[in-house]
Amino acid sequence: MLDISLLRKDLDAVVARLQTRKNPQAFLDVARFSELETDRRNVQMRTEELQARRNSLSKQIGMAKGKGEDASALMAEVGGIGDELKASAERLDVIQIELNTMLMSVPNLPHESVPVGSDESGNVEVRRWGTPRSFDFELRDHVDIGAPLGLDFETGAKLSGSRFSFLKGPMAKLHRALAQFMLDVQSNEHGYTECYTPYIVNREVLEGTGQLPKFKEDMFWVLRGGDEEQVEQYLISTSEISLTNTVREQVLDAATLPIKLTAHSPCFRSEAGSAGRDTRGMIRQHQFDKVEMVQVTHPEKSYEALEEMVGHAEAILQKLGLPYRVMALCTGDMGFGAAKTYDLEVWVPAQGVYREISSCSNCEGFQARRMQTRFKNAQGKNELVHTLNGSGLAVGRALVAVLENYQNADGSVTVPEVLRPYLGGVEILRA
Template sequence: MLDITLLRKDLDAVIGRLNTRKNPQAFLDVERYAALERERKGLQVRTEELQGKRNSLSKQIGMLKGKGEDASAVMAEVGGIADELKAGAERLDAIQQELATLLMTVPNLPHESVPVGNDESGNVEVRRWGTPRAFEFTPRDHVDLGATLGLDFETGAKLSGSRFTFMRGPVARLHRALAQFMLDVQTEEHGYTECYTPYIVNREVLEGTGQLPKFKEDMFWVLRGGDDEAAEQYLISTSEISLTNSVREQVLDVANLPIKLTAHSPCFRSEAGSAGRDTRGLIRQHQFDKVEMVQIVHPEKSYEALDEMVGHAEAILQKLELPYRVLALCTGDMGFSATKTFDLEVWVPAQGVYREISSCSNCEAFQSRRMQARFKNAQGKNELVHTLNGSGLAVGRTLVAVLENYQNADGSITVPTALRAYLGGLEVLRG
């Protein structure tokens, strides 16, 4: 959530910056916001006037009583003021709540260093690592390669519908090995604490990280059997949600910052609005696995932490020897809660393009303000932490990259050196 003082200080500047995001639109009902702000200011002025008048009248009552004179008329006037103050306080609470509701659908402001652009075409390449392999044969895609290794889209669709996958045998083992390898690197080399989180969360948790209320249609909702009134709960679309919210409504000890958390979890996304996109294979699924990284940091350290987190994601690709590039996302391609984002895109031979495999974002205080996650600063005052998140990595897309980049002419897959210990020393996967 944006700091409302930014809007009160320079509303036009905030709206102008917001409109550099994708499909410029009225993220905020400016007329309604302005009307509420006028009423709020008026109520606060009136409250101060009434409080001053009440204090003056209270002194007058004391003087009248001291002289033995009748103070009933003045007391009645004070009673009327008390009633007006109560009504004003109630209305002010309602205004503050409506202002907060308006702000819940407003995205984060892009950092001043973020390139301005309308869509992904405005992203800026920062660097590349590795050289795409020159094949002596026509490379096959992961769907064809995986068919003999246990990658079964037909059974997945039979069980759950389109964009679900069933894995068995070698490919299931490779998928597990990738997740375990990623967790080991992030915990043993990069200092993250491994976590296991719920896959179902409450509405307010999703509000905390920014998925709700704006992106409800992208979530899978949960209805609990036997309840007369089902609780509003959802399957997580990323473990960023549960990891970040683990510090909600807390005042953290500054000595414990940064907090670095990681988890391997399934992710559930309805992919609303993506009909027809990447329908073949594992690139865009309703259920997929991801190893997530989250950092909770001191505000002065968040951009240093962002660079570090990008490096932690890159380390996985480098150890797997997969060519990739790093992009700085433009204003029109960033997520709702992010103020700055770097994407990692891995080389996919069958498509002849780089595809996203990790996204690392600094959200600054946007999420912590919604969650009320704070720390006590050097002056002894509560201050909002900064939150960051990133994929370390998306397991399914890494599986795609390994299958396609390490394929052999006979359809077998050479196991990357970094993964062999996780597969009992196996060097080649065969169907």
């Protein structure tokens, strides 16, 4: 959530920055916000006037009683002021609720270093690693390569509908090996604490990390409980949600920062806005697995942590020997809560393109403000932490990349050396 003081200080400047995300910006009803702010200021000014008058009257009442004079008229006026103050407080509550509701749908402000652009065409390549392999035989995509090895979309569709897959045999083992390898690297080499989190969470948890209320249509959700008391719960779209919210409503000791957490979990997304895109294969599924990284940091260290986190995701791709590039996302392509984002895109030979496999973002204090997560700074005051999240990596897309980059002419797949210990030393996957 944005700091409302920024809007109060310079509304035009904030709106101009929001318009770099989308122009015209569709996140904030500026006229209504200005109207509410005017109303709030007027009510607060009147409240202060009434409080000052009540204090003055209270002194006069004390003086009158001390002199044995009749204070009934003064006391009656104080009573009337009390009624008006109560009404003012109720009005302020109504105004504040509407302002907070508006702010919940306003995205984060882009960091000044973020390139300005309207969509993915405005993203900027930062660097590349690795050289795409040249093949001397006809390339096949991961669907054709994986089918004889246990990649089964027909069974997935029979069980759950389109955009679900069923893995068995070598494919299930390779998928598991990738997830275990990623967890081991992040926890053993990069200092993240491995976690196991719930896959279904309460509404307020998703509000904390910014998925709700704006993106409800992208979530799978249920109402649990009886008719009298129902609880709205959601399947997580990333373990960022559960990991980041472990510090919600806390005041942290600065000495505990940074907090670095990682988890492997399934992720559930309705892909409501992706009709017709990536309908073949595992690129865009309703259920997929991901190893997630989360950091909770001191505000002065968050951009250093962002670069570090990108490096942690890159390490996985480098160890797997998969060519990739790092992209700085432009203002129009960043996620809702991000102030700055880097995407890692892995080379997919059958498509001849780089495809996103990791997204690493600094949300600054945006999520912390929603979660009410602070730390004691050097002056002993409570200050918002900064939160970061990144994929380390998307397991299904890593499987796609391994299948296509390590395919052989006879239909077999060479196992990357770092994964062989997780597969009992197997070097080649064959049907």
